[in-house]
Amino acid sequence: MFDFLVRFQAMDRRWIFLGMAIAIVLPLLFPFKMPFRVDERVQALFDEVDRLPAGSRVLVSADFDPGSRPEIEPFYRANLHHLFRKDVKIVVLTLWESAPPLVQPILEEIAGIYGKTYGEDYVFLGYKAGREVAIKSIGADIPKTFPTDSRGTPVERIPVMRGIQKAADFALIVNVSSGNPGTKEYVMQIQGQYNLKLASSTTAVSGPDYIPFYKAGQLFGLAAGMPGSAQYEKLTFPDGKVPGGGKLMATASMDVLNLGHLYIMALILFGNLAYFITRRRD
Amino acid sequence: MNTARARNCARCLGAALLLLGPVATAAPPTDLRSEAPIYGGGLEMILSWTPPPDDLIGYMLLRGPTASGPWKAIEPIASDAIRHKARVVSDPRREAVPETVFFRLVALRADSPIPALVPGEASDAAAAESEARYVDSLLATGDVSAPVESRTRAYLVNLTPSRVMLALIIIAAGVLIGVFTRAARRGAELYIRRIPGIDAIEEGIGRATEMGRPVLYVPGIGELQEMQTIAAMLILGQVSKKVAEYQADMIVSCCIPIVREVADEVVKAGFYQAGYPDAYKPANTRFISSDQFAFTAGTNGIVLREKPATNLYLGMFFAESLILAETGFLNKSIQIAGTAEATQLPFFVTACDYTLIGEELYAVSAYLSRDPRLVSSLKSSDYIKVFCVVMLIIGTVAASLGNPLISTLFRIAE
Amino acid sequence: MKRTLPLIITFFVGIVMVGEFFIPHYGYRMLTDEFLQWGLVLAAAAYLLGIVNLIQVNIPKITQRKPDWFYKLIMLLSLAITLAIGFIGGQDRQVEGAAYRWVYSSVFTPLSATMFSLLAFYIASAAFRAFRARNLDAGLLLGAAMLVMLARVPIGENLPYIGEGLGHLMNWIMDVPNTAARRSIFIGGALGAIATGLRVILGLERSHLGD
16 A cells, blocks of 8 residues: 555556546536536626627627637637627737737627628727737727738728727727736736726636736736636526527537546545655655 | 706707708817826826717817917827826827817717728828718718817926836835945844755756756846846846856757847956856757747757756746756756746756756855945845845735825835 | 847846836837737747748758658648648638638647647546555545536536535635636746846846856
């Protein structure tokens, strides 16, 4: 037994990987759909978006890549559904070079479901290099930062961009971000200086880092990781049905989180148990 | 007649007119006023108004050079707004900033005209014509306020309390650096606490030399203008000197092209200063990919193929931190990490031998060089930190007692 | 001059950018905007330098048949092919059915997602290896981590009797101790960044210039 516990503590990490793979795959094959609550920070985000009057304009900075897709894309989708449903005009841009082929088709797809017209109800400004400098520039002068949209139309000819000079001209800014440049950079560079109404959807790892911003009122809402996305889905689609026939991707993945977390907890627990037993014997 | 009764009468009149036939119910916003804020810099005016009594879907702001136009629709405003920051020119680089400008506010209702989309390939004249048609249709609704004259005023200096406070902190930091530098030059000993992580950098370079393997330096995935990347470049300067002195090899793996260019110059200068310019190998400072995970895969490839004895991860890191550090752990490298990204600290602490937390990253170059000018700047930032802690405590107590003075001093929002 | 000119440029641009906080005049803002635009152009132009470096470093390894030369060849070919189909596709490269879109969704997306997914496995192995309650501090950290992990997922929320309390406790841990620790790291980091910025602007720190 003692030998086993010693070996258990130094086991080949490939066994750990195998266990993790099983913990991920099993709930995907046999979902058990457990109910979950909505966090105060996600509720605040949803409520603020829900209060927007029709015709308001919202800037969505979609800064994520395929790696963080499972965590953040469900929020991005649900948020676009929510905004279009409320007849809010949407301006999407990105500061991640690998994001446009990911975020633009989703925008077009959801706009199509609600019969929205490009240029009048929504626009995709495309990608801008420069990260933090680009954010600073968005705070100061959007037409100069994005002189045209992704199709090459000058912004002054796009009705939804009429009169937009800088970030403060938007009713809200939603940053869907999985890292840098993202929410922290928006807060540091322009949220404080121009007193912007900013919300964030981010990865589970970055979530705790942004809680201080939420507590300080620098973010009006925060949806962190897959649970955050699932909770926003729950609020946006209370009947569980997505217009256009899509799936609630984050909600469906909550089972994976359940088992994955339990697996890591079990590893830590047994690891410590073995550690204490073998330490006493030593 | 009080206001509420007046509004009710106006509503009755509107309803009566509707019943009579297709006559527009003109109920414009009233009492439009404007003032020039300090932070507007002569380009922005604060407009305020009294909204019309009925439900709106929003407003459209018009701007013109005279009280009689010509008018240009500049931006829509949310229906619940009663105050708005408006620009006096669209682009100060193309248009002269006028001394006086006029604004009008149009109340938008469900049946208000909507602007037409002008395609990118249309001529400027066609776009201007479409714009003029839209403004005419707005003015025809009658839901438009009287013009308000706005005198622009460009303040030269912003002397609001928060800005004065900020200026004082910057000046104090400068003065403190000067005072400590003088003291250090006169021979005063400036104490810096021992930071084991930084001491381990030199040990790591020595280990690499003994094993005949390279040192891997990863300056994070931040752009050059990020302070953490700048700190990483400053440390690289010191590290490359040590590597050259030990006559070891160093591979620098970069995620951002411009960071590679600067890193290359820094390493070259380090080898030159150490007296070993010939040992410098430009091919060892590599740009891998600007995509986060392609960069991670490439850097892990270096770890597995070239088997560095020491891995230094100093700079801005995100999800790649644990993937890099675990691969380094598998390779049995000595690993020293440093980042100000709080989210990544747990990963580095778990998988690396030493981790520099937050501000320690910014202290490394001063610690390694012991240059009195740099050490004095560390000292001055410590004093500023003490000041901030004192202000935080006083501010917390004051805010809890309902006094907003301290928080006003530190609020920089415009 | 090679050392002095960068110092002068750094000092001038640094002071001008800090001045933006104190000088609201539009003429001054136009100047700082211009610097920001230069920064954007430089950042974009640097990608060309990156490509040049990739070619410079890898071509000799391929021609001299150094170890793993074949992977380097694949990398350069991938670079060339992606660039070419991006240019050929032009404005329509992201529409359904375009070659660029296919490369993105069928090659880049799965590769990138795979790398990110490795985190789940590495977190499990790193947590198992390093998370030991060796002393009181580590024990407290471990207890807090277990609580937060359990309460973050529906299975913890739905535990009978303690589920709701667990949620409140997790929120308290995240809102109070977590926020306090992060704020201190954040404020310390920001002050360190300001001090480093001042050192660079004032020319005290010159190691990046080779001094």
